[in-house]
Amino acid sequence: MGGGADITIWIAFSAGVLSYFSPCVLPLIPSYLTYISGLSFGQLKEEHPGAQVRLTILAHSLMFITGFSLVFIALGALAGLASASFELHLRDSLGIIQKIGGVLIFLFGIHLSGLFHFGILLGEKRVQLRNKPAGFIGTLLVGIAFAAGWTPCIGPILGAILTIAAGSSGGAGKGVLLLSVYSAGLGVPFLISGLLFHAFLNFFDRFKKHIRIVEILTGGLLMVAGILLFFDLLTPITSFLYRTFPMSLG
Numbered sequence: 001m002g003g004g005a006d007i008t009i010w011i012a013f014s015a016g017v018l019s020y021f022s023p024c025v026l027p028l029i030p031s032y033l034t035y036i037s038g039l040s041f042g043q044l045k046e047e048h049p050g051a052q053v054r055l056t057i058l059a060h061s062l063m064f065i066t067g068f069s070l071v072f073i074a075l076g077a078l079a080g081l082a083s084a085s086f087e088l089h090l091r092d093s094l095g096i097i098q099k100i101g102g103v104l105i106f107l108f109g110i111h112l113s114g115l116f117h118f119g120i121l122l123g124e125k126r127v128q129l130r131n132k133p134a135g136f137i138g139t140l141l142v143g144i145a146f147a148a149g150w151t152p153c154i155g156p157i158l159g160a161i162l163t164i165a166a167g168s169s170g171g172a173g174k175g176v177l178l179l180s181v182y183s184a185g186l187g188v189p190f191l192i193s194g195l196l197f198h199a200f201l202n203f204f205d206r207f208k209k210h211i212r213i214v215e216i217l218t219g220g221l222l223m224v225a226g227i228l229l230f231f232d233l234l235t236p237i238t239s240f241l242y243r244t245f246p247m248s249l250g
Helices: 007-020 026-037 050-091 091-113 135-148 154-167 171-195 198-231 235-242
Strands: none
Touching: 007 050, 007 154, 007 171, 007 198, 026 050, 026 135, 026 171, 026 198, 050 135, 050 154, 050 171, 091 198, 154 171, 154 198, 171 198
16 A cells, blocks of 8 residues: 555655644744844845845755754654564563554644643743854754643644554554644745745734634644544554545545
8 A cells, every 4th residue: 555545654744734823832933933044033034035045044944944853753653663562572561552642633633622630731841042052053052952742732643643653563664754744734834924924914914813713723623633543543544545546535
């Protein structure tokens, strides 16, 4: 079966996009961009910025995305290795492990939707870089610090993808793939926001009143994903999609 047909890949990418639109990330985009690029807010919000400004935003945004992607992908590899280890030593227990993962993702969804808050997910643990080191290495470090922050918003979504990676049978490779796709879902909108910052500000002014709705919908999607994982329905759905849309998913 083609890798593109795996529904978990689409879940991971969608999770990355939803993380971008979370209250922990979207409102802070202007701050992140000014901080990592060294440009002023006035330079960023110009409707037609010069080539040098765009190049600076592009380069620093890519380094920032690389920074948080390295951390997420490493976590995905560890989750995948855990999966391979369980498969080797506890093959008969994989069904139970998958159900536990489904329950965890469902609980993440309940927390994110606001139906019930779990205290362990409420605390914000973030590595602070008050003074960014100069240059692209400094921007890379800021990206790593961003990934190290376990916030109430992005934590449940990231945790759900890691749980899926740990519950898969693809080992470290599958974990790396899922978290690479998750990072792309988070990174691509960030990059576009930087390059089209004037349009981003106009979009954000209209969108910000809907952030809570996105949070509720994301929580609902996580609960659905948890149910699908618990009842082992992801594989049948993937097979159905592959048979129905072989050209677009294969």
